[in-house]
Amino acid sequence: MRLRDVFVDFLKKKGINCISTSSFKVLDEDPIQFMARKFASGEFRITEGRGRYCFDLDGNFADSCSYIAGRFADGISCNEISDILNKFPFIVIDCSLKDMHSSKELSSLKKQIQKTLSVVRRYMWDDRLVVAGFDAGISCRRYARTEDFLSEENFKRIILLDPGGEDFFQGERADCYIIGGIVDRSGNKRGTTELIYRKLVRNGFQVERMKILLRGDVVGVPDRINHIAEIILKCVIDGVDVEKAVYEVQNRKIARWRLRKEIARNSKRIEISGRKFRVIERSFFNNVRKWLRITEDDFYRCAVDMGVMVLDDTLISPKALKIDGSL
Ligand SMILES: C[S@@+](CC[C@H](N)C(=O)[O-])C[C@H]1O[C@@H](n2cnc3c(N)ncnc32)[C@H](O)[C@@H]1O
16 A cells, blocks of 8 residues: 555544645645655644645545644644554665766766655655665665664565566565666676675675566566666555566566567578578567557567568468478
């Protein structure tokens, strides 16, 4: 359940069906999520009264309200739901390898972290995002080292997302998910997430390394930090399976990389009048479009680029093909 839904449930239990605030920032995003975030972080309390902007619990404007959320010394506070709030996980971005990055990569790292905060805000609140070893100029928790944060908490389960890990992430619940603050634009940083793993283990933390796969392969899984955070939160908070979460986050460029691999794996060699061709069934598109975010145009373009002909299924069926693959 996202923070917004937890907040709505809580208000309903209190008999509150309409909530207001005087903060104009409420107009910038989903108003209930905005108030939920401020409430969960302890900034807002709820008390009787009427603010400038009133909303029903679906986030629609309402005419009047008997409750207001704002910066009050008294009133209903998040302590009343601390048990539920404590179950939300932390997302940690470990930037201990920032010295390996060029200035362009560092600015991309900053942007990805800022986008990660937007993702975190859709599911939880700012305090659940921790950035270690880098100033991204955002309102989240900041630490010099991931270890400094981990030693303040008493986590039972910590998962480091690592494309080189041996175990697959299947939506496992953990107290804390660590993502490498690594941007792969230049140089070869392949396998560098493992350096973060070794550093954490060396410093006495028990961490599981898990990779996110799409049908058995990392190709097709978006690797930007904000995308990895979104995949995790979709799985553990919305309860979506990994394949669906990856699909929802994937962009067409990344989908096309995987499509090429799938075309190479699934195309067949045939021989017509002594000339050899690689071909793939037209229906193949309908199979892959269910899990790759591609258009029919992407399919034909990739096939053409790879020198693979798209043929009607009946022409490639075992009946149509002779035993040696000729027509
Ligand atoms: C751009 S990736 C850097 C990956 C790095 N070059 C490597 O090979 O270890 C940034 C971070 O996103 C996470 N990540 C990216 N793809 C992932 C995948 N398929 N599975 C698990 N984590 C992934 C990791 O935490 C990684 O450190």
